[in-house]
Amino acid sequence: MKIGVTSQNFRTITGHAGKARRFFVYQLDDDKQLKELERIDLPKEMSLHETGSASHPIDELDVLITAGCGSGFERKMAERNIRLVKTSETDPLIAVNAVVEELISTHV
Numbered sequence: 001m002k003i004g005v006t007s008q009n010f011r012t013i014t015g016h017a018g019k020a021r022r023f024f025v026y027q028l029d030d031d032k033q034l035k036e037l038e039r040i041d042l043p044k045e046m047s048l049h050e051t052g053s054a055s056h057p058i059d060e061l062d063v064l065i066t067a068g069c070g071s072g073f074e075r076k077m078a079e080r081n082i083r084l085v086k087t088s089e090t091d092p093l094i095a096v097n098a099v100v101e102e103l104i105s106t107h108v
């Protein structure tokens with residue numbers, strides 16, 4: 001499972017997800033081990049706001065965590081089969097671990 005986090009500064013979770021160009025990507029393996037897989041840093045023209053429904057690097061994600069987004073972005077994530085999680089948590093790793101714990105507890 002791949003989990004992305006919007007982070008324009010690569011330190012904290014940021015909002016305006018449709019215009020986000022920087023993402024942490026974490027992977028949860030079959031042994032329930034979490035690791036940072038990569039950091040995506042895209043040019044402005046590659047924000048989801050700009051690319052619309054075209055193929056995008058975050059299409060490989062199963063979950064995207066953000067501090068905020070609009071209803072249009074929520075709809076776009078649903079169309080891409082990406083589960084969207086909005087959070088007030090600012091620490092990416094804390095938020096990812098919380099999502100992982102929830103997913104594990106609901107799939108037991």
